[in-house]
Amino acid sequence: MKSLKLFVFAFALLTVHIAAASTTNPIKPTDELRVEMVELIGSSYLDIDEMSADEFSADVLFTVNAKQEIIILSVDSENGQLESYLQRKLNYKKVDHRPSKHGEIYLLPVKMVKQL
Template identity: 65%
Template sequence: MKNLKLFVLALGLFTLNLSAANLNPIKATDELRSEMIELIGSNFMDEMLEDQYEANVLFTVNANKELIVLSVESDNDQLENYLKRRLNYKKVNHKPTKYGEIYLLPVKMIKQI
């Protein structure tokens, strides 16, 4: 009986892991992307040494039309923190077609010369 419980638990964790790995984020709409670009701003590049930085922002929009940042993938920790600080829990005018949709926004920041 103990082995059966352990097997069921392992099978459940395996299934959960597979379903989490199959997240297919959708691209943000042009309107949502524009609002996010305004929220991000350009202040970050004034302080940075390199001319270009890239990141992928994974987020969702809740029922209150607030951005919820799920993750930021970047080689630069400062950029990750900056994007989280500028976007997380900020209001937008986007109403998702269904709640819980996960969006992907690729961000490329280039220093203006």
């Protein structure tokens, strides 16, 4: 019974170690990819009257698949409308970028500023 507990503990420790080692930190997209994404997003998010604040920000976590399409993994923002807007504008849109390795995850900070 004691050896079974030791085996289960060692297996659990190994599983946690492997899971922690396999997580990747997102990287910044190249300047070319960032420029393409900014063009896809556009500059007219909401009418000036609808914006409750002068600026909104979001962190977009995404990857580029083999078909050179942007796949949005998550959008983190305090504004739910901005999250859905970015999802709609970017998800499955084609770009010229080819990832250097399969499964690269990128983090793009986005800031939408109210223009008067």
